[in-house]
Amino acid sequence: MHPSLERAIAKYMPDGLIPPEYKEFISVIDRAYIRSEEDRTLIERSLELASKELNERNKALKQKKQEVELEVIAKTKELHEKVIDLAEVNAKTELVFNSMGEALIAFDPTGKVLFFNERAHTMFALTPSVVGLLWTDIFTLEDKNSHPISIELALMGKTPHSENAIYEPLVYLVAKNGKRIPVAITSAPLIVGDHPQGWVTLFRDIKADLEIDQAKTEFVSLASHQMRTPLTAIKGYTSMLLEGDGGEISDKQRIYLAAIERSNNRMVDLINALLNASRIELGVFAIEPKPINIVEVADIAITELNVQIVQREIVFSKNYTEVPNTINADPHLTKIIFQNLISNAIKYTPKGGAVSLSLSGTPNGLSIEVSDTGIGIPKNEQSKIFTKLFRADNARITETEGTGLGLYIVKSVVEESGGEIFFESEENKGTRFFVSLPVSGMKQRKGTRGLQ
Amino acid sequence: MHISQSQWSEKNGWKHLAPTDPTPQIVLVFGARTLLTDPTRFAEIKNLYPKSHILLASTAGEILGNKVSDDTIAVTTISFEKTDVKFAQQTCSGINESYESGKIIAGKLDHKGLVHVMAFSEGLKINGTALVKGILEILPPTVSVTGGLVGDGELFKETVVGLDELPTSGNIVLVGFYGEHLRIGYASLGGWDNFGPDRLITKSKGNVLYELDGRNALDLYKEYLGDKAKELPASGLFFPMSLQVIDDSGKEKEVVRTLLGIEEATNGMIFAGDMPEGTYAKLMKVNFDRLIDGATTAANNSVEQFGTKKPEFAILISCIGRKLVLGDRIEEEIDGVLSIIGKDTPITGFYSYGEISPTVPTERQCQLHNQTMTITVFREE
Numbered sequence: 001m002h003p004s005l006e007r008a009i010a011k012y013m014p015d016g017l018i019p020p021e022y023k024e025f026i027s028v029i030d031r032a033y034i035r036s037e038e039d040r041t042l043i044e045r046s047l048e049l050a051s052k053e054l055n056e057r058n059k060a061l062k063q064k065k066q067e068v069e070l071e072v073i074a075k076t077k078e079l080h081e082k083v084i085d086l087a088e089v090n091a092k093t094e095l096v097f098n099s100m101g102e103a104l105i106a107f108d109p110t111g112k113v114l115f116f117n118e119r120a121h122t123m124f125a126l127t128p129s130v131v132g133l134l135w136t137d138i139f140t141l142e143d144k145n146s147h148p149i150s151i152e153l154a155l156m157g158k159t160p161h162s163e164n165a166i167y168e169p170l171v172y173l174v175a176k177n178g179k180r181i182p183v184a185i186t187s188a189p190l191i192v193g194d195h196p197q198g199w200v201t202l203f204r205d206i207k208a209d210l211e212i213d214q215a216k217t218e219f220v221s222l223a224s225h226q227m228r229t230p231l232t233a234i235k236g237y238t239s240m241l242l243e244g245d246g247g248e249i250s251d252k253q254r255i256y257l258a259a260i261e262r263s264n265n266r267m268v269d270l271i272n273a274l275l276n277a278s279r280i281e282l283g284v285f286a287i288e289p290k291p292i293n294i295v296e297v298a299d300i301a302i303t304e305l306n307v308q309i310v311q312r313e314i315v316f317s318k319n320y321t322e323v324p325n326t327i328n329a330d331p332h333l334t335k336i337i338f339q340n341l342i343s344n345a346i347k348y349t350p351k352g353g354a355v356s357l358s359l360s361g362t363p364n365g366l367s368i369e370v371s372d373t374g375i376g377i378p379k380n381e382q383s384k385i386f387t388k389l390f391r392a393d394n395a396r397i398t399e400t401e402g403t404g405l406g407l408y409i410v411k412s413v414v415e416e417s418g419g420e421i422f423f424e425s426e427e428n429k430g431t432r433f434f435v436s437l438p439v440s441g442m443k444q445r446k447g448t449r450g451l452q
Numbered sequence: 453m454h455i456s457q458s459q460w461s462e463k464n465g466w467k468h469l470a471p472t473d474p475t476p477q478i479v480l481v482f483g484a485r486t487l488l489t490d491p492t493r494f495a496e497i498k499n500l501y502p503k504s505h506i507l508l509a510s511t512a513g514e515i516l517g518n519k520v521s522d523d524t525i526a527v528t529t530i531s532f533e534k535t536d537v538k539f540a541q542q543t544c545s546g547i548n549e550s551y552e553s554g555k556i557i558a559g560k561l562d563h564k565g566l567v568h569v570m571a572f573s574e575g576l577k578i579n580g581t582a583l584v585k586g587i588l589e590i591l592p593p594t595v596s597v598t599g600g601l602v603g604d605g606e607l608f609k610e611t612v613v614g615l616d617e618l619p620t621s622g623n624i625v626l627v628g629f630y631g632e633h634l635r636i637g638y639a640s641l642g643g644w645d646n647f648g649p650d651r652l653i654t655k656s657k658g659n660v661l662y663e664l665d666g667r668n669a670l671d672l673y674k675e676y677l678g679d680k681a682k683e684l685p686a687s688g689l690f691f692p693m694s695l696q697v698i699d700d701s702g703k704e705k706e707v708v709r710t711l712l713g714i715e716e717a718t719n720g721m722i723f724a725g726d727m728p729e730g731t732y733a734k735l736m737k738v739n740f741d742r743l744i745d746g747a748t749t750a751a752n753n754s755v756e757q758f759g760t761k762k763p764e765f766a767i768l769i770s771c772i773g774r775k776l777v778l779g780d781r782i783e784e785e786i787d788g789v790l791s792i793i794g795k796d797t798p799i800t801g802f803y804s805y806g807e808i809s810p811t812v813p814t815e816r817q818c819q820l821h822n823q824t825m826t827i828t829v830f831r832e833e
Contacts, residue, residue, distance in 0.1 A: 028780065035779050038680070042690060045678050046737055050648035057649055 002033035012348040103203040106190065111135045114198060123203065124175040139175050140174045173203060182206050214282070221278035224271045231271065234264050266401070273405045275450045276336075277388060285451050287333060287417060289442040291326040294334065294366065298357060301338035310356075319358040327366055329442045333413045336451060340406040341370040341433050347399050348431075349374035364436065365419075370433035377425040385423070386411045394427065410435075413451070417442040453532055453832055454766045455798040459516055460493065460525040469517065470798075475503050476529035477537045478627065480767075482802040483525035485510035485604050485612055488619050493525060505539055507625055508614040512603030512772040513782075516828065518790055520775070520782050520803075522605065525679035528800040530533040530765065533832055536630035539561055541615045545621050547658060550579040554586020557624055563592055564628040570767070570828065571599030573624045574713060574804035575611035579659050580820040581725040583624070584808055598638050598828040600769035601724060601806035601820075606686040606776070608713045612806065637763065637829040639753030641807040642708060643743035643774070644823050646694045646734040653695075656727045659709075660720040661693075664733065670719045673711075676735065685713045685722075689773035692823045693723065696732045708736065710773050710822035712805055724806040725820045735786045736823070738777045747785035747825040751792035755828045762794050763829035768801030775803045785825060793829060 003387060009026070010016040018026050097104060103120035107113060111134045117127055118197045130138055141149040149171060173183045187201040242254065279285040302309075302316070309316050337356075345355040349372045358369040369439065377385055381392040389404040396402075414421045418438045425431040460483075472786040476522060477499050487493055488508050490660070497506060514526040530537075539805055542557035544550060561569065569591065573583060580601050587597060602611045612619035620771035629636070651672075663669055673688060680687040688711030695707050713722040727733075747770075775782050790797070807826035810819070 032780060041678070042680065043737065046647065046676055046691075046735075049676055050735075053649050 001030050002037070005030050030084060070078070088388040101204075103205075104200065105135075105203070106198060106200045107135055108198040109196060110397060113138065120203070123181065123205065124173070125177045125179065132176060142172050142174060144172065146172075182210050184209075217278045217281045220274055221282065224275040224278065227271050228275075231264060231268050235261070235268065238264060272404055273403045273409065276409050277405045279451060280409060280416075281388075285416075287330045287442050288450075289328040289330050289444055292329050292331045292334065293325065294327050294329065294359065295320060295323055297331055297334050298338050298359065301335055301342060302357070302450070304339070305343055305346060308343070312346060312349070313352050314349060315352075315354040316327050316347055317354070317356040319356065319360075321359070321360040323359045324361050324366065327437070329437065330417075330421065335419065336413060337368070337410050340410045341368075341435070343372050344406060345372035345374065345431070345433075347402070348372065348395060362436070365438045366436070368435040368437070369432060371430060373430040376427040376429050376431050377423075378427050382423075409451070416445065453530065453830065455531075455765050456529045457516055457798060458527045459514075459802065460487070460527075461521070462498075462523065466496070472500065473529050473531055474501065476501065476531045477504065478530045479504050479506040480528045480800060481506060481508040481525060482511050482514045482528075482800065483508075484514075484523045485607075485610060485647050487523065487525050487611060488614075491618060494618055495558070496759075497527065504529070505537075506614075506616055507539070507572060507627065508619040509602040509625075509802065510575075510604055510612045510619065511802035512605050512805065513775050515768050515770070515786060515799065515801035515803075517799065518783065518786050518795075520786060526800055526802075528798070531831050532631075532634070534631055534633040535832060536565070537540055538628045538630065540628070541627045542624045544574055544578055544583070544624055545622065547577060550582035551586040553578075553624060554583040554588075555590050555625055557585040558588075558590035558729040561591075561626050561628045562630075563595075563778070565596050565632075566592065567631065567634055568629045568636045568828075569597045569599075570629075571597060571624065571808055572613050572625045572627075573599065573806075573808075574613060574622050575603050576608065576722075577622055579726065580806045581659070584820050587626075587719075596636060596638065596810060597808060597809075598767075598769075599808040600802070600824060600826065601803035601808075603772055603803055603805045606772070608685050608805075613813070617669060624665070633832050635758060635831040635833055637754040637757040638809050638827060639750040639756075640807060640821050641746035641750040641823045642821075642824045642827040643739055643746035644692060644694075644708065644736040645739050646741075647737050648735050650732045650734060653727055653729050653731045653733055656729050657720075659723050659726055660715055660718075661723060661727045662718065662720050668719065669721050670714065673721070674833055678718070685711055689776045690738070692736045692773060693727075694734045694736050695727070697728065707819070708822045708824070710771060710806065724822050725729065740777075743774060743778060744781075744784050744788050748788035748792060750825050750827050751789040754829045755793060758829070761831060762829050763797060765830045766793055766797060766799040766801075767828045767830075768799055768825065769804050769807050769828075770801065771807060771821075771823045772803045772805060773823045774825065776786075789825070789827060791796050 005026075009018060013019075098118035100117055100119055104125040104280055105113060105120050106115050106116040113131050113133055113135065115131060120126055124139055126138065134149055141151055143149055171185060173181050175181070182205070184204045184206050185201060186204075187199050189196040190198045190200055225285075238257055242257050242261065276285070294299060298318075302318075308314075342355065342357060349355055351371040355370070355372045358367075360367045360369075375394050375398055377392055378394060381390075384390045385392070386407050388408045390408075391402055391404040411421050414435055414437070419436050419442075421433065421435045423431060425432045454473055454476070456468075456472050456476070458466060458468040458470075458472070462464050479497065481488065488510050494508075514521050515526055516526040516528070538561060540557050540560035542553050542560065543690050544553035558569075569587075571584075571587065573580070578601065584597075591597065602613055604611045610621050613623040613625055614619050614620060615623075615625045615671050647819065649780070651664040653661065653664060654666050657659075661669045664672060673691060676691060677684070677687050680690065692711065693709045695709060696704055697707055707725065709723040709725050709727060711721055714720070715722055750767060754766075766789070768786070770785065778785065786799075788798070793799075807821045807824050808819070809821060809824070809826040809828075
């Protein structure tokens with residue numbers, strides 16, 4: 001029995017005894033007492049345990065909070081240091097960019113400006129607002145005659161190390177403020193991972209270089225010109241001696257004099273070629289077209305090369321189809337074209353080979369074709385064949401003599417005349433050169449000099 | 453509606469509380485398991501109602517009128533005037549079959565004209581949550597469902613359900629009510645509060661709980677129960693668990709779970725519904741007054757739908773946890789209900805291991821509840 005109930009019975013029941021008829025009733029009350037106490041104990045216990053648990057969790061949370069705070073502080077410090085490092089690196093990079101002597105502009109794949117350096121800023125008068133604009137909005141490119149050059153072609157992937165680099169014509173950059181600057185352009189793709197993400201382009205102002213170049217060419221011109229005088233003297237006197245104007249000469253003397261004459265002629269050829277080249281370069285040679293019989297000019301050129309044709313046992317053929325009787329052309333320049341192309345064909349064809357000259361009238365004008373069965377031009381050197389002083393390796397081996405100027409001169413003359421020149425060639429099979437001259441004939445051009 | 457009630461006890465034998473109706477549509481028999489499985493008693497009942505369907509369910513206490521009894525048999529007969537009644541029965545072979553069994557038995561019942569279903573289910577070897585889910589999936593959404601998981605006193609050993617024959621374990625019986633004249637009201641309320649810290653269910657399987665916060669769950673209970681630990685699993689009823697679950701629509705809601713038993717081999721704690729891993733749980737303790745009030749409020753909610761009209765009959769399914777906690781005062785909750793629905797309204801019911809009812813009177817889709825008093829009220833119009 002519950003002690004409280006016992007006490008109550010002792011206190012209130014007569015004699016502290018339970019009447020038998022109330023026994024069951026009392027036991028119900030006893031049960032209620034005990035039950036009540038049990039319930040209370042359970043609740044108190046629950047409260048105690050739950051409080052303890054909650055306190056412990058609280059403590060653990062506080063500790064965790066402290067740990068997290070310390071970590072945050074450490075990480076922030078780390079980040080801060082990294083930011084300072086980055087800023088330093090950034091500053092250095094910027095310094096380098098902006099101290100460069102070349103203008104540097106980076107473009108995204110669509111041609112929009114990503115950034116540019118100080119030199120670009122001054123060269124093209126760029127402002128920060130050009131970032132995001134297309135390259136076509138900022139400048140244009142043109143050649144020395146103010147014909148526009150495609151920007152895409154000039155900028156996309158042409159580097160000095162590029163295998164298929166084509167000789168760049170002189171490029172002038174025209175900024176939006178009208179400034180016209182001759183430039184050398186080096187452009188390389190920006191590769192991230194495996195994908196091109198745009199271009200980085202360097203522009204170098206080559207005005208000074210051009211001036212130096214010009215000075216050199218003028219010097220060559222001058223020197224060549226001056227050298228002709230003594231050479232003419234040598235030629236003249238040698239000729240006279242050979243003709244016996246200085247008296248009878250011995251056989252040995254004849255042999256020696258002939259050798260001197262040959263060497264002299266070679267030097268004259270070289271000087272003439274140099275002179276022509278320099279005059280072409282300086283843009284000073286004149287074109288004086290007049291009605292000429294082109295067949296006649298061609299025949300004369302062939303005749304002058306007869307010695308070599310016979311010597312090398314070349315089978316020479318001529319094909320003339322619907323050639324106009326007369327055509328407006330500068331006879332001298334036309335002869336140079338024939339001379340150079342045909343002498344090349346002969347020079348580079350082995351003994352017993354074939355060379356042919358074809359002339360045909362076309363609706364556009366005149367078409368000239370010179371073909372041979374010679375050593376051909378190797379594919380990897382074909383792109384340079386028209387450059388000044390260039391000789392292909394196989395040509396150099398075959399024939400030690402040669403200026404490397406012939407084709408340069410022919411191309412310049414043809415193009416300045418308004419025509420076109422191109423070729424097909426296969427090593428050890430042969431070469432075919434094609435020249436087309438316009439129907440209007442050559443255009444007259446005033447110049448201070450003629451070509452030799 | 454016509455209701456008659458009788459009771460059998462060892463002491464007094466059969467006592468009839470109202471004139472018996474010889475051919476009722478339903479005969480509800482609630483009583484102690486050992487009494488229900490006695491063929492003599494069954495024969496006596498069958499004799500009285502040879503042409504009627506007899507539904508038997510073992511209890512953790514029977515409710516008849518305003519009295520709660522143990523170790524008796526409470527019989528209630530029901531006849532409707534304009535309402536049809538049909539039955540379906542299904543055996544559930546194991547806890548893992550709960551969902552499928554729910555679907556099968558719901559499919560067995562005729563759906564045309566069906567208004568309400570009362571479910572009487574095996575109480576121990578079943579996953580109540582899964583069972584209810586399966587039933588709801590097959591029944592039309594307009595049909596309301598109430599009912600419960602039957603009990604076995606405080607023994608938690610074996611529960612039995614039967615239809616027209618001696619009841620056995622693993623059984624489920626559905627009673628379907630058909631017709632436009634039947635009015636049903638229902639409500640369900642608890643009276644328990646959360647307390648203490650959140651505990652994460654870190655190890656469980658279906659409705660068996662193993663670990664909370666990485667610690668053995670049974671150890672936690674033993675600590676809180678102190679002396680009463682030796683009365684487990686019954687004493688586990690003092691501390692049901694409240695779970696924060698995510699329902700099908702993604703919303704968070706609270707459900708209550710009653711401890712039904714201990715898995716001997718693993719010391720796992722068997723609850724009356726799912727205990728999903730990763731759910732946050734709290735212990736609950738009873739609020740005495742709210743317990744009684746809960747029953748009264750539930751009664752109020754259930755008749756709300758009737759307006760001013762009174763119900764003709766009510767079935768109360770109340771959780772064994774409440775009986776344990778209220779102890780001798782258990783009849784106070786019955787009194788509470790009667791005070792609302794009318795002192796003379798016939799009622800029956802039982803103490804269960806789990807209750808089935810919608811959470812809100814207007815909600816038809818029901819759930820498995822624990823620790824509640826669930827009321828279903830009937831009226832014909």
